[in-house]
Amino acid sequence: xxxxxxxxxxxxxxxxxxAANLANADSVLPISKLGSIxxxxxxxxxxxxxxxxxxxxxxxxxxAWYFAGETSNRAMIIGGVHGSELSAIEVARELIRQLQSGPxxxxxxxxIPCLFPDxxxxxxxxxxxxxxxxxxxxxxxxxxxxPNRQMPALGRGFDYQRSTDYLGRLIxxxxxxxxxxxxxxxxxxxxxxxxxxxxxxxxxxxDPRTDSDGYALGYETDSSLAVDMAVYIQLQKGVVxxxxxxxxxxxxxxxxxxxxxRGSIQKRNLTGANxxxxxxxxxxxxxxxxxxxxxxxxxDRNRPAxxxxxxxxxxxxxxxxxxxxxxxxMMQQQVxxxxxxxxxxxxxxxxxxxxxxxxxxxx
Ligand SMILES: [Zn+2]
Numbered sequence: 001x002x003x004x005x006x007x008x009x010x011x012x013x014x015x016x017x018x019a020a021n022l023a024n025a026d027s028v029l030p031i032s033k034l035g036s037i038x039x040x041x042x043x044x045x046x047x048x049x050x051x052x053x054x055x056x057x058x059x060x061x062x063x064a065w066y067f068a069g070e071t072s073n074r075a076m077i078i079g080g081v082h083g084s085e086l087s088a089i090e091v092a093r094e095l096i097r098q099l100q101s102g103p104x105x106x107x108x109x110x111x112i113p114c115l116f117p118d119x120x121x122x123x124x125x126x127x128x129x130x131x132x133x134x135x136x137x138x139x140x141x142x143x144x145x146x147p148n149r150q151m152p153a154l155g156r157g158f159d160y161q162r163s164t165d166y167l168g169r170l171i172x173x174x175x176x177x178x179x180x181x182x183x184x185x186x187x188x189x190x191x192x193x194x195x196x197x198x199x200x201x202x203x204x205x206x207d208p209r210t211d212s213d214g215y216a217l218g219y220e221t222d223s224s225l226a227v228d229m230a231v232y233i234q235l236q237k238g239v240v241x242x243x244x245x246x247x248x249x250x251x252x253x254x255x256x257x258x259x260x261x262r263g264s265i266q267k268r269n270l271t272g273a274n275x276x277x278x279x280x281x282x283x284x285x286x287x288x289x290x291x292x293x294x295x296x297x298x299x300d301r302n303r304p305a306x307x308x309x310x311x312x313x314x315x316x317x318x319x320x321x322x323x324x325x326x327x328x329x330m331m332q333q334q335v336x337x338x339x340x341x342x343x344x345x346x347x348x349x350x351x352x353x354x355x356x357x358x359x360x361x362x363x
Contacts, residue, residue, distance in 0.1 A: 048100065053112060054177040057140065060117040062177060067099045069108035075347055076187035077111040078178065081148050081285065083119025083137035085195035086130060086318045087335065088311070092193055094339040105347035110185055116140065116147055116174050123316075131197060131316040139279065140172055148194075149272050149282030150175045154291040155212035157301025158183065166270075166283040182289070182306075188353040189225075189307035190289055191346055195316050196242075202314035203242030204229040204341070206251045207286040208259040208266050209305035212294035216266045217305060219259035221351040222290075226251035226309055228350060229341045238337035239314045253310065286310055307353060309346060313338055 047068035052061050069075075079092030092113035099105065114120050123130060123137030130136070139146065145165070152158050153166040158179040165171050171179070182190075196202055206222035230243035230251075244250050252259060257267035268287045273280030289306040319332040 047104070053181055054173070056116065056118045057173055058118040058121075060121070062115060062117060062174060063113055064181065065096050065099075065111045065113070067105065067109050067111070069105045069347070071106055071108065073107045073352060074185060074187045075105075075107035075109040075189045075191075076182065076185060077109060077191045077193065077342065078115055078285070079112065079193040080114030080116050080120050081192065082194060083114075083116045083121070083147075084123045084130075084135050085138075085193075085313070085316050086120060086123055086321070087313045087316055087331070088193040088195040089114045089120060090318050090335050091311070091313055091338045091342075094335050095342055098339055098343055102343070105343060106349040106352075107189070107347045109347055110181065110187070112178065112181070115178055116172075119147070127321065130318075130321050133197075143277060143279070144172060145169055145279045145282055146272060146275075147172060147175060148192075148284050148286075149280060151283040151285055151288035152179075154210075154214065154268065154283055154287060155293060155295070157293050157295040157298050159298065167278070167281065169282070178285075183301060186303060187306060188304075189309070189346070190285075191342055192285055192308065192310045193313070194310060195313040197316060199239060199241065199314035201242040201254055202312050203240040204233070204251065205242070205253040205256075205310045205312065207256070207290035207308040207310070209290045209307065210266045210292065211305070212292045214265050214268070214291065216260040216262050216264055217292075218262035222307055222309075223251040223259070225307065225346070225351050229309070229345045232341045232345050233337050236337045236340065238334055238341070242312060253312075304353075307351075311338065311342070 049066040051064045051066060053064045054062050056062055077092060077095065080089045082088075092111055096111055096113060119137040119140055126136045150165045150169065150171045158176075163171050163176055204226045206219070206226040208219045209217045209222060211217060227243060227245075227249050230240040230245060233240045234245055242254065256269055260266040270283060270287070271281050272284065286308045290308040292305040293301055293303050295301050314334060315331070317331070319328045319335060322328045322331055
């Protein structure tokens with residue numbers, strides 16, 4: 001079976017290798033195949049793919065870009081979980097541009113620049129409301145849960161039959177595609193790209209990892225990775241006030257419980273914002289990914305805790321949404337600096353998860 005898949009891939013890749021601009025080739029990369037490639041040993045020039053993870057509720061493409069790294073260590077970058085946070089989507093797109101022309105990163109990486117393209121379109125189509133408390137584009141509909149709060153129970157895998165979250169609500173299609181992509185690709189570290197209206201809290205944060213029962217695995221390296229990214233941003237004149245680098249360097253989001261000592265129970269914030277219908281409640285992507293899975297019902301979904309970095313970019317607006325030229329340039333610079341930090345530090349050879357798997361064929 002493994003051999004057949006690899007032969008099939010060689011055939012597919014060879015046909016794309018002829019394309020003048022491979023990076024722009026529309027190769028459909030089925031999610032089920034993401035886990036079957038041994039990326040480091042993969043032959044040929046074909047080390048960049050633009051793929052379609054699937055389609056949104058309004059039938060928009062959900063793009064995913066794959067860039068082969070120097071190693072088979074695996075990272076994932078997710079933008080547009082909140083469609084209203086347009087600047088965060090810009091950071092993801094800038095990162096794709098940088099990786100297209102720059103050297104290979106240490107990690108092999110999948111970038112999903114905009115997970116909820118319908119919601120981002122809603123935000124873009126209401127330009128006067130971008131960055132306002134109206135939050136246009138954050139939710140898919142009035143009664144749907146916060147897209148960042150639709151994960152399965154902590155320590156449990158995504159149930160493909162029921163497709164419900166921790167609170168029994170149907171997980172939106174876009175998040176289902178994300179969960180399947182995580183299952184197939186098995187990233188060891190994830191960046192969840194967001195933006196924040198109050199720029200005092202802009203910065204780089206890490207979720208504490210735990211075992212499947214919620215016991216802390218030790219926060220030191222997660223915290224160091226987040227702080228290193230923040231330091232990098234600050235040195236390039238980027239804005240990361242939430243990390244308090246000059247007073248008391250921190251990698252903990254201000255609303256999250258403090259990191260527990262290794263071996264003790266880690267408190268998690270499962271309530272989020274207190275909103276009508278409990279739509280702000282539920283397990284966040286950060287909490288779910290950073291908890292190991294040991295699932296008696298579907299043990300093939302078991303995995304270690306994933307290192308999870310949440311980026312909170314300053315302000316929701318894209319550079320083009322700012323009124324004057326100076327502001328636009330300044331914000332474009334912030335987008336580049338944040339993207340640089342992800343490429344250089346997060347995708348670099350820092351705090352590499354052990355053991356690194358030499359292959360992740362799952363057949
Ligand atoms: Zn957000």
